[in-house]
Amino acid sequence: MTGYPEGMLTDRNPLPEGLPARLRDQLAFVLEVDRLKTVLRQSPLAAADRRENDAEHSWHLALMVLVLAEHADEPIDVGHTVRLVVVHDLVEIYAGDTPLFGAGGGHGKHERERAAAERLFGLLPGDQARQLRGLWDEFEARETPEARFAKAVDGLQPMLLNWLAEGGTWRTPGVTGDVVRARKAVVGEGSAALWAAARALIDEGERRGWMPPG
Template structure:
């Protein structure tokens, strides 16, 4: 087998592990937590469906690439729950090391291309990356809403904490940010998030 093809196939087998990385977010359709692969698929679909609400014009295909690649590093770094401040302190270091290791499996040009997508998502310096990050924060909000609070009920987390963590949605879409704040406000009124 050609060594380039071998490296591509090795990478694709390796990233199958994404299906085993559990997130904190509950599923809306089943009584279990979602995994990172399900999360990434959902984000890609959200980009397709919600792109018209982006504050700036975006390349939908490029934005979909960003959301598909953004959590691959969690295969080695693990998921960092949004309200776990202790784990959050080491997140960047863990994920950088994971990106080096994972994208290093690929041939140089392909590895660089995927690493650039991951770096772009993390930097949020492009309209596509800002919208991708907005989807990354909106998606678990929707799941938590359907679960009548879900991770909003984490000990010590308040509705203001949720609002603060979701503020990044406003960097990609004013309309979706306003909708998110409406859902959080309603969740607080219903007792799904602490005041």
């Protein structure tokens, strides 16, 4: 799903008027982000013959942070890093997913996502709107150890799915091993160990003919 839908999901069946205003806004936001389950990514699932959705991706990243935190290059607050990965793709509810290897798909991406962040996080009470928007901005800026590691697992996760799919999106026309290395170098900003593992996947993928070298 891409683009800006008219209205909110709760417009279909408004929440009871008697709810406290703050709780009502919070519940409306929680229901609105159910749309994340409909945003399809390009990555194939490892366990089923279909594409992954954004909600599944975010859950997978949160679990990866818990399991792989010891491989961060700098000490990180694990709970804060989990919050970053849970929030990072919410804007795609309105902005849509931008495929990494899509032709021209990145044009206007940042503008679309900033506008989506304003609209989506603005549904929350002011203090929480600022808090979640701050998490999204932190992830995008990659200026903290937590954000760099969050971005690292975000880069590694689809590579693992591509591995089990015997290439997956690496087989996109025009994609080479060097293209993948360049676009996934962000993994190395947060974890040398995970970047070494990622390069091993790419190298072996080239050897197996899933993408041409160079």
